[in-house]
Amino acid sequence: EPEVTQTPSHQVTQMGQEVILRCVPISNHLYFYWYRQILGQKVEFLVSFYNNEISEKSEIFDDQFSVERPDGSNFTLKIRSTKLEDSAMYFCASSPRAGTEAFFGQGTRLTVV
Template sequence: EPEVTQTPSHQVTQMGQEVILRCVPISNHLYFYWYRQILGQKVEFLVSFYNNEISEKSEIFDDQFSVERPDGSNFTLKIRSTKLEDSAMYFCASSRDRGYEQYFGPGTRLTVT
């Protein structure tokens, strides 16, 4: 069964450093998403991506964040200068169609020290 994969599973970084989180969505899906979940809190939408451009982003997704689909399979989330409050689980998801059910990856736990 196809699945969304994410790497790394855990990333520790120092405040102010850049991090890139990587995702491989399900191959025939066209819509891609990033979410974050701070420990003990709800899953929060960051950004959606379709046809090589951002289709929607939340208030959380400020200038420190960017997304890219560098090739036909990877989908990345970059945080330019990490802050302590960026520590969270980051989930990638993909769906076949807009507004359709989403399939999530296992997540990357980001710890900013």
């Protein structure tokens, strides 16, 4: 069964460093997303991406964040200068159409020290 894959599974980084989280969405899906979950809190939307551009972003997704689809398969989230409060599980997701079920990867646990 097709699935969304994310790498790495765990990333530890020093405050102020740049991190890139990688995702391979399901191949025939057109909509791509990043969500995050801070420990003990709910899953929060960060950004959606369609037709090679950001279609929607939340207040969390400030200038420190960027997304890219550098080729036909990968979808990346970059955090330019990490802060302690960026520590969370980051989930990539994809869906065949907007506003319906999104299929999630297993997540990347980001720890900023």
